[in-house]
C-alpha cells in the first residue's frame with residue numbers, strides 16, 4: 327500500500343470533538359472513543375502539501391469560488407458518480423447540517439410535515455423540531471438475513487406513502503447513517519415516484535456517497551432525471567477524505583427555482599463566502615486524491631470484515647447491520663437485556679469504549695450502538711477485545 331492507514335495517530339489536544347470531549351460526552355477520558363463520525367486516519371498527503379503551499383502566501387482575505395473549484399466538483403461527480411452537472415447547479419455551504427436547515431427554511435413553513443426514516447442521523451430530528459415543523463416518521467424495517475446473521479434494513483413503502491401524503495419535504499439519508507444501506511435504483515425510483523405524486527421535495531444527504539463497498543453502487547438522487555426538479559443532493563469531501571473540520575460542503579440543485587429559494591435563505595443568513603482552506607482542500611481531494619480513496623476503501627472494507635468476523639467468532643449474540651457503506655456499523659446489544667442507560671454505562675465503565683449511543687437516532691435505537699471503524703486495525707482490535715472481555719466478565723457473574 328502506498329498510504330499508511332495503520333499509523334496510529336494521537337489526536338488528543340488537537341481540539342478534536344471525538345478525543346478532546348470524551349470527558350464531556352462519556353464522563354471520562356479513559357476510553358477509546360469510537361463515536362463521532364470522523365476517522366482516526368491522516369488526510370491524503372497531497373492535501374497537507376496543498377494547504378502548506380497556500381499558507382506560503384501570507385494573505386488570507388475574503389475568498390470567491392474559482393473555475394477550478396467548480397471544475398473539481400463537476401469532474402468528481404462525473405468520474406465517481408456518472409452524473410454530469412452544470413456550474414449553475416452548485417451552491418457551497420459550510421456544512422451539510424446547515425444545508426438541511428436552509429432547505430427546511432426555504433421549502434417549508436412552520437407546521438409543515440417533514441418526513442425522515444429512523445433510525446437516522448440525529449440532526450435530522452433537530453432540523454424539524456427546533457424549527458417548529460411537524461416530524462413525520464417512516465421507520466426502517468430490519469430484515470434478518472438467515473445466511474449472514476446480519477440485519478438488513480428496508481423501507482416500508484406503504485407507510486412511506488401514507489406519511490408522504492402529509493409531508494412537504496422528505497430528508498433522505500443516502501447512503502444511510504447509521505444502518506449503512508446504499509439505496510438501489512428501484513428503491514430510489516419508488517421514493518421519487520411517491521414524492522412526485524404527493525408534491526414532496528426531497529433533500530438527499532449524500533455525505534457518505536464515496537465510501538461505498540463493492541459491488542454496491544451509489545446513485546445520486548437528483549441524477550435520476552424524473553426527480554431532478556424536486557430535489558437537492560448534498561455532498562462533501564468531509565467523510566471521504568476526513569476533512570470535516572474544514573466545514574466545506576456542496577449542494578447540487580438542478581431546479582433553478584429551488585436553487586434561488588436556497589440562495590435567498592442563505593443570503594438572509596449572511597452566508598455566501600467560502601473558507602479558503604476548505605476550497606483549496608476540496609480541489610486537491612477531488613483532483614489529486616482518487617488513488618488515496620481507492621486504497622482507503624480497501625482498508626475500510628477489511629476493517630469492516632474484521633468487525634463482522636470478530637463478532638461472529640466471539641460475540642455471536644449481538645446482531646450487526648449489513649453495512650454497505652460508511653465506516654460505521656449499527657450494533658444491536660439488546661440480548662444483554664439492559665436498560666439503554668445501563669448499556670451506555672456498561673460500555674464506558676466496564677469495556678472502556680465510547681460508542682455512539684443508539685437512542686440519539688430515534689426510539690428504534692434503544693439497545694443499539696454505532697461503532698466507528700474508521701481507525702487503525704490495532705485500535706479497532708483493542709476496542710473489540712475490550713468489549714469482548716467486559717461481556718465475558720458480565721456472563722461469569
Ligand SMILES: Cc1ncc(COP(=O)(O)O)c(C=O)c1O
Pocket residue numbers: 363420421422423424447499503531533534562564570575
Ligand atoms: C448523514 C450525515 N449528514 C451530515 C453529517 C455532518 O455534516 P456536516 O459536518 O457537513 O454538517 C454527518 C456526520 O456525521 C452525517 O453522517
